[in-house]
Amino acid sequence: xxxxxxxxxxxxxxxxxxxxxxxxxxxxxxxxxxxxxxxxxxxxxxxxxxxxxxxxxxxxxxxxxxxxxxxxxxxxxxxxxxxxxxxxxxxxxxxxxxxxxxxxxxxxxxxxxxxxxxxxxxxxxxxxxxxxxxxxxxxxxxxxxxxxxxxxxxxxxxxxxxxxxxxxxxxxxxxxxxxxxxxxxxxxxxxxxxxxxxxxxxxxxxxxxxxxxxxxxxxxxxxxxxxxxxxxxxxxxxxxxxxxxxxxxxxxxxxxxxxxxxxxxxxxxxxxxxxxxxxxxxxxxxxxxxxxxxxxxxxxxxxxxxxxxxxxxxxx
Numbered sequence: 278x279x280x281x282x283x284x285x286x287x288x289x290x291x292x293x294x295x296x297x298x299x300x301x302x303x304x305x306x307x308x309x310x311x312x313x314x315x316x317x318x319x320x321x322x323x324x325x326x327x328x329x330x331x332x333x334x335x336x337x338x339x340x341x342x343x344x345x346x347x348x349x350x351x352x353x354x355x356x357x358x359x360x361x362x363x364x365x366x367x368x369x370x371x372x373x374x375x376x377x378x379x380x381x382x383x384x385x386x387x388x389x390x391x392x393x394x395x396x397x398x399x400x401x402x403x404x405x406x407x408x409x410x411x412x413x414x415x416x417x418x419x420x421x422x423x424x425x426x427x428x429x430x431x432x433x434x435x436x437x438x439x440x441x442x443x444x445x446x447x448x449x450x451x452x453x454x455x456x457x458x459x460x461x462x463x464x465x466x467x468x469x470x471x472x473x474x475x476x477x478x479x480x481x482x483x484x485x486x487x488x489x490x491x492x493x494x495x496x497x498x499x500x501x502x503x504x505x506x507x508x509x510x511x512x513x514x515x516x517x518x519x520x521x522x523x524x525x526x527x528x529x530x531x532x533x534x535x536x537x538x539x540x541x542x543x544x545x546x547x548x549x550x551x552x553x554x555x556x557x558x559x560x561x562x563x564x565x566x567x568x569x570x571x572x573x574x575x576x577x578x579x580x581x582x583x584x585x586x587x588x589x590x591x592x593x
Contacts, residue, residue: 278291278292278293278321278574279291279292280292280322281479281555281556282479282555283394283424283452283453283479283481283555283556284452284453284477284478284479284553285452285477286424286450286452286477288353288393288394288423288424288479289322289353290322290353290555291320291321291322291323291353292549292556293321293323293545293556293557293559293570293571293573293574294321294323294324294481294556294557294559295313295321295323295324295325295558295559295560295567296483296558296560296561297309297324297325297330297335297338297339297560298326298330298331298560299330299331299335299562300326300330300331300334300335300338300339301331301332301333301334301335301338302331304561304563306338308563309338309339310342310346311563311564312561312567313339313342313346314346314347314564315564315567315568315571316567316571317346317347319571319574320574321571322352323352323353323355323558324339324352324353324354324355325355325455325558326339326355326357326387327356327357327358327360327396327398328356328357328358328379328382328383328398329359329360329361329362329398333383333386336356336383336386336387339354339387340386340387340388341388343387343389344388349389352393353393353394354392354393354394355392355393355394355396356387356392356394356395356396357397357428357455358376358379358380358383358395358397359375359376359379359397359398359399359401359409360398369399369401369403370401371397371399371400371401371404371409372404372408372409373408373409373412373415376397376412377412377415377416380392380395380412380416380421381421390420390421391420391421391422391423392421392422393423393424394422394423394424394425394426394453395413395416395421395422395424395426396425396426396427396428396453397409397412397426397427397428398428398429399428399429400427400431400434406438406441407441410441410442410448413425413451414447414448414449416449417449418449422449424452424453425452426452426454426478427451427453427454427455428454428455429455429457430456430469431468431469432465432467432469432471432472433468433472435454435468435469435472435473435476435478436472436475436476438451439451439476439477443476451476451478452477452478453480453481453555454473454479454480454481455480455481455482455483455558456469456481456482456483457482457483457484458480458482458483458484458548458554458557459482459484459485459486459487459544459548460491460525460529460544460547460548460586460590461490461517461521461526461590462484462517463590463592465480467592470551470552470553473553474552474553478553479553479554479555480553480554480555481554481555481556481558482548482551482554482557482558483557483558484558484560485544485545485549486545486570487522487544488513488514488516489514490514490517490518490522491525491526491529491540491541491544492539492540492541492544493526493529493540495514495518495526496523496526496530524589525589525590526540528585528590529586532578532582532586535582536582538576539569539572541569541570541573542569542572542573543582543586545557545559546573546578547578547583547586549573550577550578550583
């Protein structure tokens, strides 16, 4: 798999990342092992998780597999802090205390002494930005994180955070921002993408398949084994089951038929090669689904197909 630098940093990652949001819940330990084997055998290196994924079980599963399935030195391990769940309740805390405590907990779960990329999972108005960012400085200075980034920040928040970190030479420079980005959600192109490109941050798109909608599996209904049928994830998918999204899905399917690709490959190739993108984060419930995504590595959209998809998915 091809490797790319993350933004203007020296961090290199595979141009597809492995997302593990469902590990420990919808993806059991056997499927997780099969996914990690398939990903590493394909040359993938970027593994993305978070302290808040499945109450920490995602990190625990990765920790149990590292060193067995693949060498720690062969992967780029990324995690996040700032969001936790207490049962069904989501809690946000981006204070220095919570972030650094969360990082230490993540390291214990993962069974490592450092992560390659540590990200603030979400913006919070409750904590001064300089306090939040000071935790990133401490993590790098102490060797617990090699690179740092942000996630789910708006355009002005991205610019403010990156500029603050560059204001003094002894601060840890932000290298990445992880945001939702796909053919059915191009909102980040208005402000986040220009800000990131100007400030040297690499884009790590999450849900590059439009929460699964762009695979075409919801074209005629909701499959019983899909996320939309899950009580946990149904609301996560519903926003892209509207008329506009259906039109985009039909265009993706027509493009796939003409190229003899799958709709998944068309949608994933589109976002993978957008300006500023380092690596889309692909989450899959099963190893079979992941292998379908890994097949995009040797594919590149023809310019005329890309332009047609740009037109049909143009944000309002």
